[in-house]
Amino acid sequence: MSELHELCYLKDRPITEAKYVCKLKEYLKKGIPSTYTIEDAYTQEHALEGPESKSTTTPLHLICESIPEDATEAEKEAILSMIDELFLNGAGWCLTNGNDETPGCVLLRRGLHGSSYWNRMVDAGVRAELLFRKLEDPNVEFLEYPEREEEEEEEIPDLVETVEEMEEASNKKAKQDEPTVRDVGIDDPSSSTSTYLKTKLKYQEGSLVTDKRGDGVMMQWEEKLMQAGCDSLFRGIDNPDEATILNLGFGMGIIDSMIEEKHPTKHYICEAHPDVLKKMQQDGWMDKDNVVVLKGKWQDTIPPLLSKGVFFDGIYYDTYSEHYEDMLQLFDLVVGLLKPDGTFSFFNGLGADRLVCYEVYKKVVDIDLSNYGLSVKFSEIEPPQGALHDEKATDSVWKGIKRAYWRCPIYYHPEVFFA
Ligand SMILES: C[S@@+](CC[C@H](N)C(=O)[O-])C[C@H]1O[C@@H](n2cnc3c(N)ncnc32)[C@H](O)[C@@H]1O
Numbered sequence: 062m063s064e065l066h067e068l069c070y071l072k073d074r075p076i077t078e079a080k081y082v083c084k085l086k087e088y089l090k091k092g093i094p095s096t097y098t099i100e101d102a103y104t105q106e107h108a109l110e111g112p113e114s115k116s117t118t119t120p121l122h123l124i125c126e127s128i129p130e131d132a133t134e135a136e137k138e139a140i141l142s143m144i145d146e147l148f149l150n151g152a153g154w155c156l157t158n159g160n161d162e163t164p165g166c167v168l169l170r171r172g173l174h175g176s177s178y179w180n181r182m183v184d185a186g187v188r189a190e191l192l193f194r195k196l197e198d199p200n201v202e203f204l205e206y207p208e209r210e211e212e213e214e215e216e217i218p219d220l221v222e223t224v225e226e227m228e229e230a231s232n233k234k235a236k237q238d239e240p241t242v243r244d245v246g247i248d249d250p251s252s253s254t255s256t257y258l259k260t261k262l263k264y265q266e267g268s269l270v271t272d273k274r275g276d277g278v279m280m281q282w283e284e285k286l287m288q289a290g291c292d293s294l295f296r297g298i299d300n301p302d303e304a305t306i307l308n309l310g311f312g313m314g315i316i317d318s319m320i321e322e323k324h325p326t327k328h329y330i331c332e333a334h335p336d337v338l339k340k341m342q343q344d345g346w347m348d349k350d351n352v353v354v355l356k357g358k359w360q361d362t363i364p365p366l367l368s369k370g371v372f373f374d375g376i377y378y379d380t381y382s383e384h385y386e387d388m389l390q391l392f393d394l395v396v397g398l399l400k401p402d403g404t405f406s407f408f409n410g411l412g413a414d415r416l417v418c419y420e421v422y423k424k425v426v427d428i429d430l431s432n433y434g435l436s437v438k439f440s441e442i443e444p445p446q447g448a449l450h451d452e453k454a455t456d457s458v459w460k461g462i463k464r465a466y467w468r469c470p471i472y473y474h475p476e477v478f479f480a
Pocket residue numbers: 243254278279287309310311312313314315316317331332333334337357358359360379380381382383
């Protein structure tokens with residue numbers, strides 16, 4: 062094990078600035094990467110060759126694992142400085158160790174959710190996500206690093222990755238981690254809309270799933286979340302008989318049935334999948350006087366409404382196989398279609414496969430909406446216990462479903478309105 066890793070075990074108490082932060086800065090200045098893992102150190106120490114280890118126990122993981130329960134205020138400050146220093150030097154907030162835990166997950170397991178350490182992880186995630194967006198933006202030009210003078214060159218240990226390598230690695234990781242609106246797996250054919258729309262669907266007891274793989278598109282256990290969504294759409298309306306509502310994504314029609322119970326004047330439903338449209342036809346949705354079914358992708362059917370003078374009291378968004386980028390495009394339409402006192406809400410599954418990512422996206426969404434003069438308020442809803450259990454548990458809601466798309470102990474229900 063390297064000296065850097067030894068330091069991050071925080072064994073020598075009290076933990077002080079002089080003993081720990083200064084030493085850490087020294088190691089980082091020497092060129093030891095902030096992402097140097099104990100697995101890398103082992104491989105180097107034993108001069109091993111072979112495939113690189115996939116698990117990455119970084120210095121941040123070690124610190125999060127080692128924070129003493131009885132740390133004094135001064136010690137906490139020193140530990141936070143160490144975390145800051147690591148982030149300043151490119152440490153990864155979402156790298157996972159052998160137990161598939163990010164540093165934030167380690168804190169959560171240790172009961173440190175909501176602590177200052179936890180907030181540091183979330184803030185680093187938000188910064189990384191916003192920076193990644195800039196790196197991807199073709200309109201942003203980056204200055205080249207100036208060539209260093211020969212004589213100035215210091216000897217750097219061969220552990221150091223080049224800036225390009227570090228950027229490339231972090232970009233690759235960030236792309237993989239870009240959340241979907243509903244968390245579909247990377248290997249899932251439904252992770253692209255065009256493939257999803259060609260995938261056969263099946264309605265079965267309590268869920269709508271893809272026919273062959275059994276991926277959950279929508280599930281009955283989300284009823285409570287849909288009820289919260291429906292209530293939000295009518296939030297600012299005194300008389301529901303004068304309400305115009307838009308729902309994007311019919312699925313099992315759970316939220317649309319709830320909306321209908323409130324008798325809105327006009328209820329627009331946008332749906333793109335042929336099997337879902339067939340079901341809507343069978344169940345009489347096309348024949349309801351107040352219902353307008355927009356057949357096709359919202360990207361095609363909603364923009365024409367902008368020039369038709371249609372405005373909504375409530376807009377709900379819950380699709381499948383779409384990414385956060387799609388949602389950003391939707392915000393352009395929402396600002397044009399929402400009445401000044403209207404409410405926009407959405408199924409919030411952004412990053413919902415781990416709490417730290419979920420909280421990062423909670424902040425990112427807030428920042429993005431503020432660019433449109435919109436504010437978001439989140440309320441907390443407890444998902445049913447069975448949603449948190451794996452499919453072997455008797456009360457699991459995931460029985461027969463290929464992959465759970467929900468793993469958070471709390472649902473952050475969003476209500477968005479003009480600030
Ligand atoms: C998770 S379900 C919606 C569930 C719904 N909230 C409910 O209460 O039952 C997602 C729905 O969005 C539809 N969808 C996916 N992409 C779409 C798009 N680009 N435009 C319109 N509908 C889409 C899917 O076919 C699916 O019916």
